[in-house]
Amino acid sequence: xxxxxxxxxxxxxxxxxxxxxxxxxxxxxxxxxxxxxxxxxxxxxxxxxxxxxxxxxxxxxxxxxxxxxxxxxxxxxxxxxxxxxxxxxxxxxxxxxxxxxxxxxxxxxxxxxxxxxxxxxxxxxxxxxx
Numbered sequence: 001x002x003x004x005x006x007x008x009x010x011x012x013x014x015x016x017x018x019x020x021x022x023x024x025x026x027x028x029x030x031x032x033x034x035x036x037x038x039x040x041x042x043x044x045x046x047x048x049x050x051x052x053x054x055x056x057x058x059x060x061x062x063x064x065x066x067x068x069x070x071x072x073x074x075x076x077x078x079x080x081x082x083x084x085x086x087x088x089x090x091x092x093x094x095x096x097x098x099x100x101x102x103x104x105x106x107x108x109x110x111x112x113x114x115x116x117x118x119x120x121x122x123x124x125x126x127x128x129x130x
Contacts, residue, residue: 083110083118091118 105115
């Protein structure tokens with residue numbers, strides 16, 4: 001019986017020593033996965049940089065070909081945006097105080113065209129106190 005216990009302890013020690021020297025496959029897989037992830041992240045970063053450079057070149061070329069298009073887009077965007085009632089009342093109040101269209105546009109953060117549009121709409125509705 002004592003020989004069996006000694007044999008089992010010896011076997012346990014040998015198996016324990018073998019487990020320390022055996023390569024850990026999971027650790028190697030984790031290392032490979034980490035390396036692959038870093039590689040992909042670097043590739044994605046480089047691709048994003050290249051896309052950004054190409055977009056900037058495209059915008060520059062577009063501006064060289066159609067210099068008016070940017071201005072026209074800004075004007076059309078501003079015309080499409082609705083003007084809030086409070087802003088309209090501010091414009092009309094400043095207009096009734098005798099300020100010029102340029103001054104009203106600066107104070108209300110609207111374009112000159114939008115300011116004129118608000119004043120003209122007000123005149124057409126017949127709400128002007130004259």
